[in-house]
Amino acid sequence: MSAERPLAGDLAREPRPRVVQLFPTCLVNELVPEVGRAAVELLERAGVAVELPAGLACCGQPAWNAGFVAEAKAVARGTIERLAATQGPIVVPSGSCGDMLVHQMLELFRDEPRLAATARVVASRVVELTQFLAAVAGTFHLAAVPGSFRPAVSRGADAGVDGNSPAPGETGTSPPPGRTRVAYHPSCHLVRGLGVGGEPVELLRRVAGVELVPLEKSEECCGFGGLFSVKQPELSGAMLDAKCRALEASGADVVASCDSGCLLHLAGGLARRGSSIRTCHVAELLAAALPSAPPPLSQAPASPPAAAPPP
Amino acid sequence: MSDSLFRARVRAALADETLHVALGRATAQLQARRATAFASLQDPAAVRARARAGKLAALRTLDLQLEEFERRLVANGITVHWARDAEEACATIVAIATSRGCRRAVKGKSMASEEIELNAALEAAGVEVVESDLGEYVVQLDRDRPSHIILPILHRTREQVGRIFERELGVDWTPDPAALARIARERLRERFLAADLGITGANFGVVETGTLCIVSNEGNVRMSSSLPRVHVALLGIDKLVPTQDDLDAALQVLARSATGQQSTVYVSLVNGPRRRADATPPEEGPDEVHVVLLDHGRTRTLAGETAEMLACIRCGACLNACPVFQQVGGHAYGSIYPGPMGSVLTPTMRGLADHAELPQASSLCGACKEACPVGIDLPRLLLALRRATVAEQPIAPTLRLALRAWAFVMARPRLLRLLRRVARVVAPHLARRGWLRRAPGLLSGWTAHRDLPLPAAQSFDEWWATRR
Numbered sequence: 001m002s003a004e005r006p007l008a009g010d011l012a013r014e015p016r017p018r019v020v021q022l023f024p025t026c027l028v029n030e031l032v033p034e035v036g037r038a039a040v041e042l043l044e045r046a047g048v049a050v051e052l053p054a055g056l057a058c059c060g061q062p063a064w065n066a067g068f069v070a071e072a073k074a075v076a077r078g079t080i081e082r083l084a085a086t087q088g089p090i091v092v093p094s095g096s097c098g099d100m101l102v103h104q105m106l107e108l109f110r111d112e113p114r115l116a117a118t119a120r121v122v123a124s125r126v127v128e129l130t131q132f133l134a135a136v137a138g139t140f141h142l143a144a145v146p147g148s149f150r151p152a153v154s155r156g157a158d159a160g161v162d163g164n165s166p167a168p169g170e171t172g173t174s175p176p177p178g179r180t181r182v183a184y185h186p187s188c189h190l191v192r193g194l195g196v197g198g199e200p201v202e203l204l205r206r207v208a209g210v211e212l213v214p215l216e217k218s219e220e221c222c223g224f225g226g227l228f229s230v231k232q233p234e235l236s237g238a239m240l241d242a243k244c245r246a247l248e249a250s251g252a253d254v255v256a257s258c259d260s261g262c263l264l265h266l267a268g269g270l271a272r273r274g275s276s277i278r279t280c281h282v283a284e285l286l287a288a289a290l291p292s293a294p295p296p297l298s299q300a301p302a303s304p305p306a307a308a309p310p311p
Numbered sequence: 312m313s314d315s316l317f318r319a320r321v322r323a324a325l326a327d328e329t330l331h332v333a334l335g336r337a338t339a340q341l342q343a344r345r346a347t348a349f350a351s352l353q354d355p356a357a358v359r360a361r362a363r364a365g366k367l368a369a370l371r372t373l374d375l376q377l378e379e380f381e382r383r384l385v386a387n388g389i390t391v392h393w394a395r396d397a398e399e400a401c402a403t404i405v406a407i408a409t410s411r412g413c414r415r416a417v418k419g420k421s422m423a424s425e426e427i428e429l430n431a432a433l434e435a436a437g438v439e440v441v442e443s444d445l446g447e448y449v450v451q452l453d454r455d456r457p458s459h460i461i462l463p464i465l466h467r468t469r470e471q472v473g474r475i476f477e478r479e480l481g482v483d484w485t486p487d488p489a490a491l492a493r494i495a496r497e498r499l500r501e502r503f504l505a506a507d508l509g510i511t512g513a514n515f516g517v518v519e520t521g522t523l524c525i526v527s528n529e530g531n532v533r534m535s536s537s538l539p540r541v542h543v544a545l546l547g548i549d550k551l552v553p554t555q556d557d558l559d560a561a562l563q564v565l566a567r568s569a570t571g572q573q574s575t576v577y578v579s580l581v582n583g584p585r586r587r588a589d590a591t592p593p594e595e596g597p598d599e600v601h602v603v604l605l606d607h608g609r610t611r612t613l614a615g616e617t618a619e620m621l622a623c624i625r626c627g628a629c630l631n632a633c634p635v636f637q638q639v640g641g642h643a644y645g646s647i648y649p650g651p652m653g654s655v656l657t658p659t660m661r662g663l664a665d666h667a668e669l670p671q672a673s674s675l676c677g678a679c680k681e682a683c684p685v686g687i688d689l690p691r692l693l694l695a696l697r698r699a700t701v702a703e704q705p706i707a708p709t710l711r712l713a714l715r716a717w718a719f720v721m722a723r724p725r726l727l728r729l730l731r732r733v734a735r736v737v738a739p740h741l742a743r744r745g746w747l748r749r750a751p752g753l754l755s756g757w758t759a760h761r762d763l764p765l766p767a768a769q770s771f772d773e774w775w776a777t778r779r
């Protein structure tokens with residue numbers, strides 16, 4: 001379990017790391033950059049300087065989970081070598097990529113001692129974003145999400161295209177003003193791989209205007225599973241339907257999670273069903289709750305500001 | 312079984328509304344009961360660890376343990392037979408039956424006997440077989456196959472069972488489980504009294520004492536193993552635990568994981584035939600006890616990366632916890648052992664070539680590993696089999712090519728940036744409201760059920776560069 005890993009334990013102690021490396025993951029980098037931007041904002045508000053190691057793409061997980069070792073290695077090698085050349089915690093805004101770095105890499109490179117050693121060093125530095133944020137939560141302030149909080153789920157939002165507005169004829173009740181009903185989807189590799197259970201929920205609870213609604217069978221897989229979703233479309237689709245039904249029954253306006261793969265899968269399925277439920281990375285929700293005028297980074301408080309709610 | 316055949320079964324199962332209802336009801340209830348049952352243990356993790364340690368200890372020196380077990384069995388007056396495969400096992404049991412003039416057999420639930428298709432072999436030799444476990448009895452009446460290793464008719468609603476009884480036994484239709492059980496018991500009672508051969512499996516073989524342990528909730532196992540004059544127990548060579556202590560831990564987790572009970576209603580310990588036929592009061596038990604130790608591919612499982620799988624105590628918890636099993640039930644797997652445990656066991660025991668689709672039937676969500684009372688890392692084993700599939704089996708060339716191309720691009724950040732720019736020009740022409748509804752090639756598997764997002768107008772690293 002991650003709780004026993006040295007890093008996760010160390011984070012709760014002083015002195016806290018001043019610099020972290022962000023591994024944005026390929027999905028965030030290419031498809032949902034808003035998640036990466038939110039992560040940067042949150043980390044900086046927590047008084048941490050963020051660095052982006054050059055040349056990172058993907059952790060190799062899609063190939064590894066499909067059994068393609070050579071392809072996984074080709075991608076993963078560069079990633080761990082580049083990460084190993086940096087210093088400080090490696091923050092990952094994804095449970096499954098985190099699990100890949102923490103657990104799977106060691107198995108992937110088990111027959112290559114040099115890379116296995118590199119993988120071990122990297123693994124010991126990896127921390128999932130909400131795990132990191134929860135550990136340093138006292139150092140930044142979360143206020144309220146905007147009353148009409150509507151996360152971007154579709155591309156084109158930046159370009160001002162109305163790609164993320166509801167489709168015509170879309171039904172669904174709108175939230176009471178000033179409240180956003182959020183169902184949290186604990187993704188499998190985050191919970192069962194990294195052992196990160198309560199942290200994201202704890203963070204979401206600190207946000208005024210967010211009402212966490214219970215989700216039936218919340219810890220059940222949404223059916224994404226990487227290439228599983230394209231190789232076993234029927235199974236994946238049936239699991240997706242079950243999750244979408246549970247989400248609809250929960251009355252949530254937004255489903256939040258720490259894995260962009262699950263979220264894209266859910267968003268794609270919800271869009272296909274014409275549902276009004278939006279998907280959103282936990283980081284986006286938290287970033288939306290940051291007070292709009294941040295203190296400049298250099299003056300970021302090292303101890304909790306007086307106004308901060310108790311963790 | 313080919314991948315397309317597997318997917319056809321999956322589609323059929325998904326289209327079956329009644330199946331969906333039956334599966335939903337049963338798996339939810341089983342999971343809830345299991346959680347409650349484990350909560351009653353003071354230190355669940357410790358008991359699980361003990362159960363695991365016992366099974367692994369037996370596997371580590373399996374050859375020696377088996378020899379010792381045989382010695383103890385023989386000392387207890389039990390005849391031991393070894394069967395390399397299904398054919399040998401069936402031939403052995405048929406020979407025991409025919410040489411002793413047995414014509415009517417009652418059977419306790421045994422997955423190993425399903426593996427070797429024992430009923431067909433016995434019937435071909437003129438031995439009538441009746442299943443005495445209620446679920447297996449229904450399966451036999453319906454000429455069906457079990458869909459779950461603990462609850463053979465998990466795929467049936469009680470309404471359906473009523474129809475089967477109505478059709479096969481000529482009784483009035485009823486969906487009342489108690490009434491159905493009563494009808495079955497009446498029929499089975501006659502068969503028990505007339506039976507001259509009892510066949511059972513065994514949950515555990517205790518090496519230090521040469522004891523067989525068989526659990527059940529219906530008492531049928533006890534009758535199958537003690538009423539007929541000959542008792543044959545068929546067990547896989549993976550069923551050993553070294554000591555009574557190991558047995559104790561294993562029983563504690565088995566009952567809780569399988570049915571959510573503190574303990575099963577009947578725990579039969581078989582220590583051999585009755586000693587004296589002329590004792591007063593007359594001793595209970597059969598005149599002869601035979602143990603058939605079955606390999607049937609288990610040594611193959613043991614030899615590979617998947618050896619840990621043989622620690623399985625067949626509790627079925629990983630089936631109930633599996634979101635894939637919950638959607639399609641056991642039959643879709645086309646394997647005697649369904650669910651995550653079957654997706655490891657069957658390909659390793661029976662060969663990957665014919666079962667390469669099974670390790671793919673998982674999203675690797677880890678619910679099975681979490682549920683497994685002996686801590687088998689099923690996702691890790693499924694991954695090992697996926698790697699073996701890629702290395703040894705013909706793989707769809709499109710997938711291989713696609714992954715190669717993907718790896719080529721992902722390992723070259725500059726090429727990735729170039730392709731990203733191309734995608735930004737092309738994709739919007741195919742999209743509607745920011746989503747692609749249909750995509751070519753591999754991605755069609757995605758768009759069959761969900762829309763596909765377009766690449767971001769500005770990637771994260773591009774945004775990062777503008778900040779500096």
Ligand code: SF4
Nearest residue numbers: 623624626627629683
């Ligand atoms: S693998 Fe584990 S959970 Fe599944 S049947 Fe075997 S012992 Fe039970």
